Amino acid sequence: MNGLRIYFCIIFSLFLMQAFSQTKRLLNNDVFLLKGEVVDDETSLPIPKVNVEILGGQYTTTDSGGRFSINAKIGDELVFKSDKFITVYHTVLDNDFVTVRVLRAKNEDLLDLSEQSQNQAQNIFNVYLDSARFYLKSDAEKSIAFVTKSLEPKKDFSPSNTQKSQAFETLGDINIEWGQTDLAIDNYKQSLGNRNSIKVNIKLASAYSKNKNYQESISLYEKLLRNKLSSYQKVQVFEGLGDTYALINEDAKSIFNYQKALDFAKENKFAPKITDLNSKIGKAYAKSGAATVAEGYFENSLKLAKRENKGRAVSEKNKVADFYNQNREFDKEIELREETLIEMESLGNTAKPEDEALTPQRQNYKIANAFVAQEKYQDAIPYLQKSIAEADAKEDLVVKKDATRKLSEIYRDIGEFDKATESYQRYVEVVDELYIKKEQEISQAARFSKEIALKQMRIASLENERKLNESRYKLAFQNQELIETNNKTQKWIIGSLIAVALLLLFAAFTQFKNVRQQKYANNLLALKSLRSQMNPHFIFNALNSVNSFIAGNDERAANRYLSEFSLLMRSVLENSEEDFIPLEKEIELLQLYVKLEHFRFKDKFEYSIEIDEKINQQKFVIPPMLLQPYVENAVWHGLRYKEEKGFLKIVFKEMDSETIKITITDDGIGREKSKELKTENQKKQKSKGMGNIQKRIAILNDMYKDKIDVHIADGPNGTGTQVSLILKKD
Known part of the structure; x- marks a missing residue:
């Protein structure tokens, strides 16, 4: 009992220290002279005449040696701008000397087609779109810039409806990749406005679902089923319906549509889809409480994934391990996660799975949790230590925080209070660090959304300008043709109409005047x-x-x-x-x-x-x-x-x-x-x-x-x- 009292006193003291440190950090608004330099990331050479400003505050430039000094406070955001490199943002965390490394802008990033012939321009349109797709996952701004270039008016060339449809489809794909589902919906609609396409309609239905427009998603999928679809498109539509019903917790409808998709996938031997759909049906049955049926589907998906490739097998093992965890089959879970760790190590850095759980630090953390659930604390400790080390190396503060806290709790439960206190102190430090990182991420996300929206507006204005120019050109051409072919007839008709109109107006005016005078x-x-x-x-x-x-x-x-x-x-x-x-x-x-x-x-x-x-x-x-x-x-x-x-x-x-x-x-x-x-x-x-x-x-x-x-x-x-x-x- 005395030991527990001491431990809780220590924990309370650490909470007070954490609160004091956060309060001090938030209240520390003293202005100080921040010094730093801007250098090229590749050559480390200083860059002069760089615009340095604090958002809503001070402004300066770098000298010939790339150095600068500016009055700042903790938490201020510095912006470094120049036409020589991509704009850089830096948050002030302390008053230490700042070295900002920047990437030089390369002229070849965006091609200039102003002097290209029409045929060349048409070919370059495809080059721009291919470039946009190439950067789609790695650099949203650059990807959108290439789409913008593809739609800009050029000498003797204007993109066709088909090309515009492709451009807006690509733009929607970029939005989906970067989580901007509302913009994706608008762009897919723009694409369909230029050319109707089953493929884009399927993407739009999926975007509706991701944007929580569930009824619109279901309605569009059901409408697509009334069209003539290829076998693969049928699989996509039924799978999409299953995904949407799963999101609104209609498990029976979800399983029904997944099963329809699976039948078509088996019939046409779409191996990756067969694996995915077995996994999704297993997850849906597990969610509805039918664990035995779910296990059968998960076993199928696991066998099928092993036949595809190691990366796919690793992803599927993680899903099945999560299922075992839900059913408290911890030994099976630990076995699968151990295999996952070994296979991930053999894959190295070549695999980049979308599931954030497929990292060594997260897998080690989950194995430790499985041991803790079985009250095997000594077995859990090494995995937590591995998780913390991996998370520290990969700068994964979320896992590091969770693993450090869990380790502190285990040491407390087994009576090793010194180690518990030490772990908890590290946990407090990680929480502080994570808090700062989250603030930066929120600021960067807001800035990113703003920049993407501005680029989107630029594309919309280009499209409106192009439509206006086309309308003007067509109207001018039609007017000229009409004047040349019907000049004499038009004059006679217009003269006659004017005379009749004047007579009618005069009669109406006279009648109106008489009625008004009589009434008066x-x-x-x-x-x-x-x-x-x-x-x-x-x-x-x-x-x-x-x-x-x-x-x-x-x-x-x-x-x-x-x-x-x-x-x-x-x-x-x-x-x-x-x-x-x-x-x-x-x-x-x-x-x-x-x-x-x-x-x-x-x-x-x-x-x-x-x-x-x-x-x-x-x-x-x-x-x-x-x-x-x-x-x-x-x-x-x-x-x-x-x-x-x-x-x-x-x-x-x-x-x-x-x-x-x-x-x-x-x-x-x-x-x-x-x-x-x-x-x-x-x-x-x-x-x-x-x-x-x-x-x-x-x-x-x-x-x-x-x-x-x-x-x-x-x-x-x-x-x-x-x-x-x-x-x-x-």
């Missing part, structure tokens, strides 16, 4: 008719007021009222023939009218008229007597029936330089209550004033394009009424 005249007549109805209605209501004063034997009030009324009538008659009058005149007319109504109903309401000083009353115009009926309605149907004294408020407010808002608000009994108080005779009579106003506004808005907008709303609890009128200047 009708509107004017309607407005005049409404105005003629308006004035008698107003005069009749006013005379009723005079009559009420006389009936009450109030001659003085009647005389005063008639005096004010005569001024109002003069204004009304002066404006009766006008469609619009200045707002100033309408306000004067309204003030006279409200004054008269207040004179009669002093005990029923008070009033106020507020006019915004910003309003230019001369520039705004309004139909005469537009506001009076709303005020009359407020007084006669709202305020005069109110038991206590009410209030009438009229506000003229500028909304903007082109619009004013007029609000007429009363706190009378409200519209609903007013209706209830009407006599049967009043209910039978139609309201002439309000009806006329609505018709006038409708006609004016039709003539002058929505100049006036009116909204009537009840007050709170159904009492009072507010009329809001929006008036536009033009």
Whole structure:
């Protein structure tokens, strides 16, 4: 127990040391003078006049001796640029002297075909595409550059649709190789747009699957099955369907399609495919829990792989060993991995398997794990030590980290705490180193994706430019030919069409003008008719007021009222023939009218008229007597029936330089209550004033394009009424 306590104390201390070292590294932002040099990788000669910059910061150049100095911080990224070599990026990890080795750019990398003949250019197109395929796996940028060169316009040569299809297919293959499946999909579609091909459709379906567009992948594969396919293409399509269904965990459908592919492969003796499909069916059965059936298929794939070549056998043994591991058959797993190590050693560096597990360090690590699962710790230790040594030599920090941690755990479990502590300390150091490496890889991956996207855009612009030039050329040629062959006929037809068109336009314009004039005249007549109805209605209501004063034997009030009324009538008659009058005149007319109504109903309401000083009353115009009926309605149907004294408020407010808002608000009994108080005779009579106003506004808005907008709303609890009128200047 004491030993375990000591061990855990040591482990905790190491965790604190690791956290402190990472915190110190992250917080250390001190600027220092970084010195270094740039040399040719082949000759080690210094390179002068190299552009050296920190992304988003300092800039300098190398001197005649290739030396430079620049202010930097830990974590800064230096960029070294020159037309003499390929751009190099370097992350600052410490303040030690930096030596940057660069690869000279070779002129022969990209050929210049500007002076080549058409036949030579066509041949060189194939050279470019072959070069792109050659660099496909090793140098994505160079590979894409060759595709770009193949599509660039050249003297007396433009790539055919077939050639463009091949170029975009190659571009899609490059994207797939470097994990850019979304770009691959776009490029395969471009390829198919130039020429339909079963082969490219199969590649597109596979790209859909890798990009997790599973339904699109399945749909395209099933569509391909309805086409006439070669035997090998049938194998590819069924295998692709099996792969896609496996990715979405539909094991039964996956096995069914793999089996169909296997049947065609056996029928046509496609040996590599038979091996692959046995392995994939075995993996699918293992995943679904049918271990016995899976083992049979794995044994088949292992036997078949041995007949092909050592590299294929090594890859298959690794897959079968993983299967044994899942089924806890560790002895069989260890035996297969031992054989894999021996065969990998005999292959040397000639084999470059795609599976990252096919490395000595990873195989040794997995053998050690199999021994640990059997609690054979002493047997596991030598394999972990080999794994660490191999990983260190190959700079495989991931395996080195896992193996070092596992070794520390084994030493802990067998009670060798000193060795456990030492191993754990190494593990902490590897984690730190791996953290820095991952940061660099993320930065490089982002930069790589950006550069690839830029090159992709360059190709897209080339294609668009080529299409535009072709369209222009064809259009110009067709126009010239048409002019030369049909010149006289074309002129006669065009002249006739112009004459007919002018006649039709003139007739349409005349008709439109007549209709518009007739409509305008009708509107004017309607407005005049409404105005003629308006004035008698107003005069009749006013005379009723005079009559009420006389009936009450109030001659003085009647005389005063008639005096004010005569001024109002003069204004009304002066404006009766006008469609619009200045707002100033309408306000004067309204003030006279409200004054008269207040004179009669002093005990029923008070009033106020507020006019915004910003309003230019001369520039705004309004139909005469537009506001009076709303005020009359407020007084006669709202305020005069109110038991206590009410209030009438009229506000003229500028909304903007082109619009004013007029609000007429009363706190009378409200519209609903007013209706209830009407006599049967009043209910039978139609309201002439309000009806006329609505018709006038409708006609004016039709003539002058929505100049006036009116909204009537009840007050709170159904009492009072507010009329809001929006008036536009033009």
